Every structure is written in structure tokens, then in C-alpha cells.
Amino acid sequence: MAALSQLKMNYMPGTASLIEDIDKKHLVLLRDGRTLIGFLRSIDQFANLVLHQTVERIHVGKKYGDIPRGIFVVRGENVVLLGEIDLEKESDTPLQQVSIEEILEEQRVEQQTKLENEKIKVQALKDRGLSIPRADTLDEY
Amino acid sequence: MTCLEGPHSNQGPDKSCGPMAPEEELVSSSQLEEEEEENEEEEEDLDPDLAPDLEEGVDEEEEDLGDPAILSAVTNTQRGLPSSPGIKASGALGMSPASLHFLWQTLDYLSPVPFRPTHPSTSSPVRHFGPRLLPPDPYVFCSPPTSWSPRFSHLTQLHPQHQRILQLQQHSRTPRSPAKKPWSRQSDAYANLMTRKEKDWVIKVQMVQLQSEKPCLDDYYYQNYYQKLEKKEADQELLGQRSKVESLKLVTPYIQKAEAYESVVRFEGSLGQVAMSTCFSPRRAIDAVPHGTPEPEIGAASSQRLRVLSWIEKMFLQLLEIEEGKKNGPPQSCYSEQQRNQVEKLFQALKTQEQSNLEETADGFLQVLSVRKGKALVARLLPFLPRDLAVSLLLAVIHHLPLLVKRDAADQVLQMLFKPLGKYISHLTFHELLQGLQGLMLLPPGSSERPVTVVLQNQFGISLLYALLSHGAKLVSLDPSLEEPSSDHTAWTDIVILIAWEIAQMPTASLAEPLTFPSNLLPLFCRHVDKQLVQQLEATMQLAWIY
Numbered sequence: 001m002a003a004l005s006q007l008k009m010n011y012m013p014g015t016a017s018l019i020e021d022i023d024k025k026h027l028v029l030l031r032d033g034r035t036l037i038g039f040l041r042s043i044d045q046f047a048n049l050v051l052h053q054t055v056e057r058i059h060v061g062k063k064y065g066d067i068p069r070g071i072f073v074v075r076g077e078n079v080v081l082l083g084e085i086d087l088e089k090e091s092d093t094p095l096q097q098v099s100i101e102e103i104l105e106e107q108r109v110e111q112q113t114k115l116e117n118e119k120i121k122v123q124a125l126k127d128r129g130l131s132i133p134r135a136d137t138l139d140e141y
Numbered sequence: 142m143t144c145l146e147g148p149h150s151n152q153g154p155d156k157s158c159g160p161m162a163p164e165e166e167l168v169s170s171s172q173l174e175e176e177e178e179e180n181e182e183e184e185e186d187l188d189p190d191l192a193p194d195l196e197e198g199v200d201e202e203e204e205d206l207g208d209p210a211i212l213s214a215v216t217n218t219q220r221g222l223p224s225s226p227g228i229k230a231s232g233a234l235g236m237s238p239a240s241l242h243f244l245w246q247t248l249d250y251l252s253p254v255p256f257r258p259t260h261p262s263t264s265s266p267v268r269h270f271g272p273r274l275l276p277p278d279p280y281v282f283c284s285p286p287t288s289w290s291p292r293f294s295h296l297t298q299l300h301p302q303h304q305r306i307l308q309l310q311q312h313s314r315t316p317r318s319p320a321k322k323p324w325s326r327q328s329d330a331y332a333n334l335m336t337r338k339e340k341d342w343v344i345k346v347q348m349v350q351l352q353s354e355k356p357c358l359d360d361y362y363y364q365n366y367y368q369k370l371e372k373k374e375a376d377q378e379l380l381g382q383r384s385k386v387e388s389l390k391l392v393t394p395y396i397q398k399a400e401a402y403e404s405v406v407r408f409e410g411s412l413g414q415v416a417m418s419t420c421f422s423p424r425r426a427i428d429a430v431p432h433g434t435p436e437p438e439i440g441a442a443s444s445q446r447l448r449v450l451s452w453i454e455k456m457f458l459q460l461l462e463i464e465e466g467k468k469n470g471p472p473q474s475c476y477s478e479q480q481r482n483q484v485e486k487l488f489q490a491l492k493t494q495e496q497s498n499l500e501e502t503a504d505g506f507l508q509v510l511s512v513r514k515g516k517a518l519v520a521r522l523l524p525f526l527p528r529d530l531a532v533s534l535l536l537a538v539i540h541h542l543p544l545l546v547k548r549d550a551a552d553q554v555l556q557m558l559f560k561p562l563g564k565y566i567s568h569l570t571f572h573e574l575l576q577g578l579q580g581l582m583l584l585p586p587g588s589s590e591r592p593v594t595v596v597l598q599n600q601f602g603i604s605l606l607y608a609l610l611s612h613g614a615k616l617v618s619l620d621p622s623l624e625e626p627s628s629d630h631t632a633w634t635d636i637v638i639l640i641a642w643e644i645a646q647m648p649t650a651s652l653a654e655p656l657t658f659p660s661n662l663l664p665l666f667c668r669h670v671d672k673q674l675v676q677q678l679e680a681t682m683q684l685a686w687i688y
Binding site: 017019022023039041042043044045050052 | 329331332333334335339340343344346347
């Protein structure tokens, strides 16, 4: 009953564990910026995750699109954070779901505008004699 | 490979290889722990997948489980999540806690059944090899407790908003509970892909990483925090807050390490090593042992300071051992032979610092005292020292008082030495006292200022000085022979007059406030010093000593 779930035990009191999150729906944010939503089926000591019925969700502005991906095995070190999704509240969102094609198109457009803005900025700085080095072109010493 | 693999091998081919593989290596690490006969008995008990086995086991052991409906609901919807067979095993076998530490006796994940040791003959007092259990109370099932505590331990600190949300969730869910199952809308066909054994294994791996033989040292902060928490709860309970809230404690298992093995094999006459791989380490690199390289000469002063600091650290470790021995051993003031030896050794270490010259010996001691940690070390060591050694330390401190005061200007922590040293002042003989004080009165060559002026400006210095004077006055009053005119007596009166004069000379602002003000000081000054000076003194000292 309800009380049973209330008495849910933590094996290692005072620590965080993913054991209680098993078989629940989670949102996982990865280091490369992807957002995955799926049922957490298995973990290990490195917090590698096995996600089931995973969906990759792309957000652009107020719209989002889901790409079904199936089963994911995520290496623990690539996870930024993850959190449980309340199944009852899941649909209670101001965001608007659109089709995959549309969201990919939106994403492309967003990326393009970002690049253009970046180019304008760099040009403006260059005109003033300043240059901000881009992180991927930095020399590593 | 006797231990836990027993049950698996008996299962036959249907048992998947998956869970076995990770368990194998752990088993061999534990085989030193396990005793064979216990394992035989556990075979049936530990297997989580035999639901029928569990049902009967649960009925036997868990007498307080009120509602059989709950049990069937649990077992039917959560196959493979048995209600704590391990607990049953422990109750039935009454195993020693050490072996329990290793065996997987963790609780059920989603539907824990409360455990109460029902058979006095079989159960040892409930040992906490894992989390401690909340005391069983069937009525808890029906209504949420009035003071709702978070689902986790006392250490789970949630944001207040988060806590409120969870609380609302709990309360909103309770009325609905009889109607529908709370944990799944439709039966999740893929649930429990990760079996209980696998979950236990992950937990075990994490626990193994936490194991330590001396948790009081390795996990000092948590252990102390938990002791304080327990004490607070015990006090609360005594005061009448009857609800016995037991907070869970994380108990790290103690698992004996596997035998060390030689991973690198050398053959006679060969030029290299052959790496032998086992299941513990598939490959081990050739040993890269750093040989002690001679330290580069940094600079005499800094290296000296570093040496002093590292010396203090070593002595501190010894001191901690002594304190630990005192704490754990019988609570009496007489120390065991071993403890006394330890204390002696530490004292010698403090004094000598591997220096041969007597001059340098005192210097070494001074250097230790110049460091804040050194002062703390001496302050904590003093209670353990026998009287004569403590007195010698005290005399050394008095002798070098001006220097210590000067060096303490930055830290201002000499005060911590006052209480321990103060205890031994009363053990000083008159002669020793005189000698010490005379040293402070001597005018050093090339300076018009006596060392005592510096001392008077420091709180520790002035407190120590007052304490010494008070002791001297007491000795004089107790021993009439000292009243007779003798070199000692004149020396004493000279000192008193000089100190009185110095105090009067000093502007009130720079006179430090003493930690204690002995009552026989003013009368002492009255006896030896003229009235005018006494009045001046009174004014100065009263102003300086703000009460």
C-alpha cells in the first residue's frame, strides 16, 4: 500500500543510490547536451545506465520533439545529471510537442542563426582589433 | 569457491550466468570469512527467486506481519523481490555479525517487511550489518506518522520546497491507496530485469570501497556526528518525547582482504619480469617503485621549518594514539605500563628532536612551541605527563617566556597552554620559582627593557606571571622559615618590588588582561611596596582587569 512505499529503505543511509530509481522513468542529461528520457533498468558501480524505451528529446524554444531510440547503455562518466519523471505530471507541461521533422528543422534554423550571430560578433571585434579565441582552436600547452 | 556459489551450482542450468560472473571474484575474496557449515544451511535461504520458499519462510519468521493480503500483494506483483529472505536466514542461523557483514542481508527494495527477532533461541540480538531497521509497527501501515520524516535517513537533506512537495504527494496518495496500486499504472512487463542479487552486488561493491578497520579514524566526522545524534535522541526520549526515532546508521562492512598475490613473477637469471594475471587484476604493470631521492637543498631556514613541522606531525600522531588508548581503555587515571612508555617516548621526542647539544634541545622545544600546532600538541600532552616532566616543561616555558610571547604575536594562541600549565604551577618549589622569575628580571645586555615588560603585555604572559606570584606568596605564607632574612627571601622581595614597579610603569592600555586574577596578589604587593605605589598599582590593575 502507500505506507509500504513510504517505508522504502535506503541501504546506505546517508548516501545517494540509484537502486531506488530502477524501473522508473528518468530524464538523463548527457555531457554532449543530449536529453534522453527512458526507464532506468539497470545500473552498476560506475553509474553506467541501461535505459529502456528511450526517447531523445530535442528542445527548441517552446517546442520539443521526441526521437524514439530504443535501448541505451550510457557510460556513467557521460552523465551530467538525471532525475525521476513523475508519470502523472509528465503531460502537464506548457511545451508543445511537434513532429520530428519539424523539430529537426527548428534545430537547424536555431543553429544557423547562432552561427550567424557569432560571425557578426567576431567581425565586429575584429574591426576593433580584438580577437576572442574560440575554445576549439586554442592551443594547449 | 565454496561459499556463495553453492546455491547457484545447485540450481542447475536455468540459473543465468550473468549474476554469477561478478560474484565469483567477490566470493574468493570472502572465502576466508565464510565457514562451510553456515553456507550449507543458507543455500535455500539466500536464493531470492524461489517465491514459494519465501512465503513459508516469511510466515514462520515474520510473525508480526499482520496482513497476509499485504504479503500476497507484494509477492504477486513483485516477483523476484522477496521479502527479506536474508533476514530470515540470519534469524534462523544466529550467525556471527562478522560473517553477516559479508553476506547479502540487505532489505527489500520497495516493500520491506519489518523484522522482529521472534525466536529468542535462534536469533542473536539484531546485528546491524546493513542499515538499521525501523522498529516494526503494523499500524504504521495504515496512517502516515504525525511527524512525517523524509523517506531516507537523517542525512538526506532536501530543500524545504522539495520536502513540502514530497509531503503533499504522500498525503494525497494515502486516501487513494485502498483503491489502486500506487506503483504502476499498467503492469510493467520489463520490471525487475535487474535482479535482487545484482542490486545487492552493486551495493556490495560500493560498500567494499568504504570498508575500513578503524572507522573512528577514517570516518571521524560521520561517526562523531552519529554519536551526537544518538545522544540527542536518547536525551529527547528521556525527556518524554516518547516516539523513539531511530535514525539509520551507515555501517560499513568489514571484509577480510584476499591474500596478496605476486602478480609479477621473476625467474632466476632473467632480465625482466613476467606479469601474471589473475581474475583480480588482468594485467599489472611492472612495478614502478619510487626510490627515495635526496631532497634538494632548499634553504637552511625553510628546510629547518619544514623539519620542525613534520616533526610536530609525527609527534601528534603519537599523541593521538595515547589519547585513543585513554579513551578506549578503562576510565581511570592510572595508566598502563604501555601508555606510560608511550608518553615517555613522546616527551623525549619533544625535548630532543634528534639534537645532541643541550642548547639546541631547548631551542628545538621552543621551535615546536612557536608553531600553533606545536602549542596544541604540548597542551594536550601535559595532562598525560608525570609530574616531574610536566614541571620541567613548565620551567622551560617560564624561562623562555619573552621569546614565546614574541613569537606568538601572529597566532595569539598561547592561551591554550595556560590551563594545563597552570595546574603544575602549584608543584613548583620556591627555589625553582625564584629561578624562573629571576630570569625574567634580568636586564639583557644592550637593552634597557626587562623581559618582563613584554610578558606583561601578553595575556598568557601576564596570567602566568600572576599565577606564579600568587603561588610564591602562598609558599611564603605557608613556610615561616622563608620569612627569615636569607638570599632567597631578599631575592623574592626584590622580584615582587620590581614587578610591581613595572606594572605601575606600564600604561594601562598596553597592560594585558589576565585570564585569572589571584586574590592574594594585592596583599602581596601591599606588604613589600610602599603605599603610594600600591595605590597606583591598584588603579592600574583594576582598570586593566575589567570585570
